[in-house]
Amino acid sequence: MEKPLLKSICLRLTYKVLFRPVLKFFVGVQYPDCSFLKDEKQFVIIANHNSHLDTLSLLTSLPGEILWKVKPVAAEDYFGNTKLKAKLSNFFINTLLINRHSKREDGANYSMNRMLKAIDDGYSLILFPEGSRGEPEQMSKMKSGIARLLVQKPGLKYVPVFMTGMGTSLPKGGVLILPYNATLHFGKPTLPESDDPHTIMDQIEKDFGAMVEKYGIKDDDDDE
Amino acid sequence: MMTFLSKLFPSQSNEVILMISIILVTLLIASVALFFTKKAFPEKNLKEIENRTKSWWIMIIVFICAIFINNLASYICLGILSFFAFRELYSVLHFRQSDRSALLLAFLAIPIQYTLAYIKWYGGYIIFIPVIMFLILPPILVIKQDTHRITKSMAQLQWTLMLSVFGLSHLAFLLSMPDLEGFSSGGRGLLLFLVFLTEINDIMQFMWGKTFGKHKILPNVSPNKTWEGFVGGVISTTIIGYFIGFLTPLSTPQVIFTSALIAVFGFAGDVVLSAIKRDKGIKDMSDTIPGHGGIFDRIDSLSFTAPAFFHLMYFLVYPPFQPFEIIWKNLF
Numbered sequence: 001m002e003k004p005l006l007k008s009i010c011l012r013l014t015y016k017v018l019f020r021p022v023l024k025f026f027v028g029v030q031y032p033d034c035s036f037l038k039d040e041k042q043f044v045i046i047a048n049h050n051s052h053l054d055t056l057s058l059l060t061s062l063p064g065e066i067l068w069k070v071k072p073v074a075a076e077d078y079f080g081n082t083k084l085k086a087k088l089s090n091f092f093i094n095t096l097l098i099n100r101h102s103k104r105e106d107g108a109n110y111s112m113n114r115m116l117k118a119i120d121d122g123y124s125l126i127l128f129p130e131g132s133r134g135e136p137e138q139m140s141k142m143k144s145g146i147a148r149l150l151v152q153k154p155g156l157k158y159v160p161v162f163m164t165g166m167g168t169s170l171p172k173g174g175v176l177i178l179p180y181n182a183t184l185h186f187g188k189p190t191l192p193e194s195d196d197p198h199t200i201m202d203q204i205e206k207d208f209g210a211m212v213e214k215y216g217i218k219d220d221d222d223d224e
Numbered sequence: 225m226m227t228f229l230s231k232l233f234p235s236q237s238n239e240v241i242l243m244i245s246i247i248l249v250t251l252l253i254a255s256v257a258l259f260f261t262k263k264a265f266p267e268k269n270l271k272e273i274e275n276r277t278k279s280w281w282i283m284i285i286v287f288i289c290a291i292f293i294n295n296l297a298s299y300i301c302l303g304i305l306s307f308f309a310f311r312e313l314y315s316v317l318h319f320r321q322s323d324r325s326a327l328l329l330a331f332l333a334i335p336i337q338y339t340l341a342y343i344k345w346y347g348g349y350i351i352f353i354p355v356i357m358f359l360i361l362p363p364i365l366v367i368k369q370d371t372h373r374i375t376k377s378m379a380q381l382q383w384t385l386m387l388s389v390f391g392l393s394h395l396a397f398l399l400s401m402p403d404l405e406g407f408s409s410g411g412r413g414l415l416l417f418l419v420f421l422t423e424i425n426d427i428m429q430f431m432w433g434k435t436f437g438k439h440k441i442l443p444n445v446s447p448n449k450t451w452e453g454f455v456g457g458v459i460s461t462t463i464i465g466y467f468i469g470f471l472t473p474l475s476t477p478q479v480i481f482t483s484a485l486i487a488v489f490g491f492a493g494d495v496v497l498s499a500i501k502r503d504k505g506i507k508d509m510s511d512t513i514p515g516h517g518g519i520f521d522r523i524d525s526l527s528f529t530a531p532a533f534f535h536l537m538y539f540l541v542y543p544p545f546q547p548f549e550i551i552w553k554n555l556f
Contacts, residue, residue: 028308028311028312028315028510030510030511030512136321165315168319168321171321171324174324176328178324178327178328178331179307179311179331180311180314180315181311181312181315181316181510217318
């Protein structure tokens with residue numbers, strides 16, 4: 001796969017030069033070191049989803065040289081409902097648009113097939129298996145699409161990323177960004193331990209459970 | 225070096241230039257010492273001290289540029305410091321989702337407070353957060369009609385604002401103090417005295433505790449703090465304060481008292497923030513400054529010493545504000 005030079009430069013400028021300082025100094029997002037992702041050929045980032053800031057923070061945290069080959073998976077009905085919006089989001093967010101209501105019969109347009117094609121093309125993906133943005137600091141049930149994807153691509157590693165505070169800073173339906181020390185926590189790139197979607201789902205949920213336990217913002221009011 | 229610095233900061237007095245030189249030379253010696261220690265003991269892990277020293281360089285250079293280059297820039301930089309501090313402190317304190325609008329309003333208080341300091345309106349500046357915000361923020365919280373744990377939000381919000389905005393803005397108002405006859409360093413000299421002594425006090429308490437520490441002073445709050453560190457820190461800070469008293473217009477007994485007060489309040493700020501971290505189960509407030517932790521891990525003492533020092537100065541050396549004779553007369 002050839003590196004699209006213009007797009008790569010454009011993405012690096014947008015995220016590393018423009019957005020990252022704003023997110024770091026104004027919003028207060030705390031970035032961990034994730035340069036280890038440079039050593040991975042291909043991966044799927046799995047993250048919890050509470051805010052529009054999620055995708056932005058994830059993209060700004062990635063090493064600049066791999067930005068062009070990481071595609072956030074986004075809903076077509078939201079980010080691609082007009083031609084212009086689809087073009088823009090493809091160029092500036094590098095999105096992979098999927099139709100959330102597509103069925104297996106749709107062939108190449110079936111969301112799973114679109115993701116598989118992107119992986120065959122050599123792209124890495126960012127997926128939010130919870131589907132849509134949930135309540136701040138609460139994780140809803142993850143959908144099993146990610147497990148079915150991993151089953152079909154043996155050898156593909158997943159990277160769990162747990163984010164806290166994004167929903168506090170900009171919740172669903174919020175208009176103004178509240179500066180808040182939101183944090184990204186990167187897990188290790190992991191191979192699925194089995195080829196059964198249910199077992200893979202359990203494995204992913206266990207990874208997230210451990211991160212929620214370790215980094216999650218606990219409601220400390222309930223012990224009175 | 226001093227001639228270079230006086231060219232760089234032409235409006236500053238000789239005393240201030242001398243103090244900046246002392247700070248830079250001290251840091252240079254520390255860095256050189258660290259460099260040779262690393263060469264002599266390559267097997268020792270000095271990564272954290274190295275990070276700390278590097279961060280010290282950055283912090284001191286940013287501080288000097290912020291305070292001594294341009295007057296307006298000083299206020300803006302101190303305002304940004306308050307912004308970082310407020311964001312960091314409220315981030316660890318668990319506010320409710322329904323507190324968002326009050327929090328946004330509290331952020332808005334930061335530029336207002338620093339503008340009041342900039343235009344030297346002491347009356348407005350001193351009541352804005354303790355009175356006006358105190359009366360505005362709770363009703364904003366109430367409008368949301370979510371009363372569950374609202375008391376906690378009211379208390380925490382005001383306290384956070386007091387510590388990170390009201391307290392720190394005293395650094396800015398030091399710059400707004402009127403010139404005194406026969407005292408050329410002015411508010412900047414006082415600011416330099418306060419910040420240097422507060423940070424030296426942190427370092428002294430740490431070093432005395434590390435070297436001679438035996439008897440724990442507050443074992444359930446901060447297990448590393450000892451009586452030896454506290455007493456040694458207060459004594460050495462007072463001695464150092466005596467020697468850099470040339471930055472202030474104070475008499476010798478006044479300098480000694482002020483320095484000791486800075487040392488004690490510095491310790492108080494340190495342990496108050498330690499107690500909060502312990503309550504929240506975190507080691508550092510955030511990861512903004514490599515090797516140090518968050519903003520508040522560095523300025524915890526300063527958020528207490530700044531108002532304490534300011535109001536002592538206000539009482540001792542600025543009679544135009546508060547004629548001492550009148551207080552005396554009213555008392556008897």
